[in-house]
Amino acid sequence: MSPYRPNPFFSTTNTFFVPSVGDKVDNAVAQAKAYGKDAQAQASSLAHKADLKFQDAKEAVKDTVVDATQDTPTGIDLYARFALAGALGCAVTHGALTPVDVVKTRIQLEPEVYNKGMVGGFRQIIANEGAGALLTGFGPTAVGYAIQGAFKFGGYEFWKKKAIDVLGVDKARENRQAVYLGASAIAEFFADIALCPLEATRIRLVSQPTFANGLAGGFARILREEGPAAFYAGFGPILFKQVPYTMAKFAVFEVAAEKILAATGKSKDSLTGGQSTGLNLSAGLIAGMAAAVISQPADTLLSKINKSKGAPGQSTSSRLVQMAGQLGVKGLFTGMTTRLVMIGTLTAGQFLIYGDIKKALNAKGGVEISAVPK
Structure with missing residues (x-):
């Protein structure tokens, strides 16, 4: 008896003839599901963008409405308040951690x-x-970092706003990460011009306890014996x-604050005072740890180069390489x-104090660019 061969006309797997009605239905259902998932993803993305746009519009309206009972600062007045908040935050935290900085140095x-640790x-x-x-x-330490904090925090807000405007x-x-990095780099460059002479004096006092009797004496002695250039010997490092x-x-x-807010499902404006404090402390601690590791080698070189004078004719760069x-x-x-x-505690404290003082001074930031609605 010859083996059984199914009639190809009735086969549902035959590729020669037109697929069966069942196959067509299955393919149509599969395509519909795929289109449905794609549409759902696009709808979710559009809804998130629409939410951000709505929040931006709310902030724009809020900023343009003048509250008769409250003075809303703008321009130089606003950035002066940012600078004051940054100055106080940095002066308090760096000053309080002077003993730790002495041991570290x-x-x-x-x-x-x-x-011995x-x-x-x-x-x-x-x-x-x-x-x-x-x-x-x-x-x-207190004076130097107050000046640096003013330039750093005030400058960061200023340059971030300029980047958003452009x-x-x-x-x-x-491109918010690039905005954060660029604004902070420019702000810190100008802050370091102001900080460098005071940092040089601090390190000399710590490394040579008998060098002078405080800030004024140390500053004057370096200026008298080594000239103004000595204050910027450590500018590179x-x-x-x-x-x-x-x-x-x-x-x-x-980024840390954005991730924490996304995890909690809350917006920044909806946080209570305690939750806002927890956000600033947590994100500040994470930021401080990362910043400490990245900047440690240069911190060590800065301490070394300010400890004593260089050899006659030796450049700063050659000293650093050596x-x-x-x-x-x-x-x-x-x-x-x-x-x-030190840096983890200090950074967490700075963002906490900075946030509280900004709020007290009614100094609100520019347009938010976080992916989490404000």
């Missing part, structure tokens, strides 16, 4: 002496020089340290644990 400059460094300094030594350099809200939002630090600080803070070679990778990260504690 000693570990970087004399690792063979201060080799942060707690051991505190004990050594107190035992050898008294507790007052932990406040060495407090004056230049690019437009939608383009700025799509301070840029190398502070610019990446500040770029990481603001960009990571913005120091980096002598230290190696391990040496460049000396004091990392101490600095993580």
Whole structure:
């Protein structure tokens, strides 16, 4: 008996003849599902964009309505308030952490002496020089970082707003990380011009406790004995340290805050006072840790180069190369644990104080470009 062969006309798997009605129905259903999923995804994206547009419109209307009972600052007045909030935030946090900074600097400059970690460094300094030594350099620290904080935070808000004005809200939002990085880098460059002389004085006082009796004496002695150029001997490493630090600080803070808000499903305006504090502290701590690691090698070189004078005729760049070679990778990260504690705490505190003072001064930022509605 010959084997059974199905009639190809009735086969549903035959590719020669037209597919069966069942196959057509199945294909149509599959295509409809695919189109449905694609349409749903597009609708979700459009809805999110529409929500952002709605929030932008709300903010634009809010900014144009003049409240008769409340003074809404603009222009120079607004950025002056940003600068004041930044100055107070940086002066308070850096000043409060002066003892930690003293220990960190000693570990970087004399690792063979201060080799027992942060707690051991505190004990050594107190035992050898008294507790007052932990406040060495407090004056230049508070003054220097108040000036730097004004330029840094005020400048960041200013340059971020300029970037948004040039690019437009939608383009700025799509490239918000680049906006954060660019605005913070420009702001920090000008901040470092103001900070460098005071940072040079601070490091000299910490590394040489008998050098002078405070900020005014140390500043005057460096100016008298070494000239104005000595204040900017560390300008290269301070840029190398502070610019990446500040770029990481603001960009990571913005992204971390955005992710935290997205995870909670809340907008920034809907947060209570306690929730806003928690957001600033959490995002600030994450940003501080990232910034500390990125800027650690330059921080070590800055401490080294300001410890003493260079050899006659030796350039700053050659000194930096020589120091980096002598230290190696391990040496460049000396004091990392101490600095993580210091910078993480400091950055979280700065964003907390900055946010609170901005609110108290009625200093509202420019157009928001976060992917999370405000």
